[in-house]
Amino acid sequence: MRVFVTGATGFIGSATVQELIRAGHQVLGLARSDAGAKSVAAAGAKVHRGDLQDLESLRSGAAASDGVVHTAFNHDFSRFQANCEMDRRAIETIGSALAGSNRPIVITSGTALVTPGRLAMEDSVPDSNPIAALRGPSEDLALSMASRGVRVSVVRFAPTVHGDGDHGFVPAIIGIAREKGVSAYVGDGLNRWPAVHRFDAATLYRLALEKAPAGAKFHGIAEEGVEFRKIAQVIGRRLNLPVASISRDQAADHFGFLGAFAGLDCPASSKLTQERLGWRPVQRTLLADLEQGTYFKA
Numbered sequence: 001m002r003v004f005v006t007g008a009t010g011f012i013g014s015a016t017v018q019e020l021i022r023a024g025h026q027v028l029g030l031a032r033s034d035a036g037a038k039s040v041a042a043a044g045a046k047v048h049r050g051d052l053q054d055l056e057s058l059r060s061g062a063a064a065s066d067g068v069v070h071t072a073f074n075h076d077f078s079r080f081q082a083n084c085e086m087d088r089r090a091i092e093t094i095g096s097a098l099a100g101s102n103r104p105i106v107i108t109s110g111t112a113l114v115t116p117g118r119l120a121m122e123d124s125v126p127d128s129n130p131i132a133a134l135r136g137p138s139e140d141l142a143l144s145m146a147s148r149g150v151r152v153s154v155v156r157f158a159p160t161v162h163g164d165g166d167h168g169f170v171p172a173i174i175g176i177a178r179e180k181g182v183s184a185y186v187g188d189g190l191n192r193w194p195a196v197h198r199f200d201a202a203t204l205y206r207l208a209l210e211k212a213p214a215g216a217k218f219h220g221i222a223e224e225g226v227e228f229r230k231i232a233q234v235i236g237r238r239l240n241l242p243v244a245s246i247s248r249d250q251a252a253d254h255f256g257f258l259g260a261f262a263g264l265d266c267p268a269s270s271k272l273t274q275e276r277l278g279w280r281p282v283q284r285t286l287l288a289d290l291e292q293g294t295y296f297k298a
Contacts, residue, residue, distance in 0.1 A: 007072030186263030189229025197283030
């Protein structure tokens, strides 16, 4: 299969490119810069120049492929609302190019938008919360493509997709701890974040592309919920900083744009995903990655 991968040079996307090529697929990787193009070519994929704002590049990349894996997302969390809208437009453009073809597209979403405070299942409907209000429209739009002849599936990932080269939530929290001189958690710190390693995430993308029926939803979850306090404790010990609780009222000031996420309790299950796709996470856990990986290396 010839697969168009957006975000092909990104943290998860680059692992997905490797996984697809290992499985015998040809990859057309989206690259917005010369450096990105070199990276895509070095991985053994064909380069397709463009980016999420260049809708024509997305349209032509999808049209030239047998399937699409959409991993790209702008992770500047200070512009989260604008980035969610950019994502929605990109999905709409790619879906239009695939309409009526029954070709597969795998869309990326997040488990944090589903039923906070309760174990989110694959069939759970996004709850009414600030995260769902921003990210939910992309998922809804994607799933609606099934009625337009697109074999669309949605993979919801944990807030913490971890591994060497991570530039998401956990490195941001480590940076805040360094800046503030304390590794903090909100309240009792028992709120849970699910987690998955980037290589396990890449395998899930491939399986969804190959096997998923139209309208399917999957969860990229290896650990159902890691207590935020335990994450803070490892960060504090590795940075030789005190670990302290802060109130919910203090969270926005301490964590900045991550304030809404730091106290979020969003456990999630991948039981149905594993049953339906035969996916089995095999990489190390989040806390093991914090201890053994590159998160604290200069």
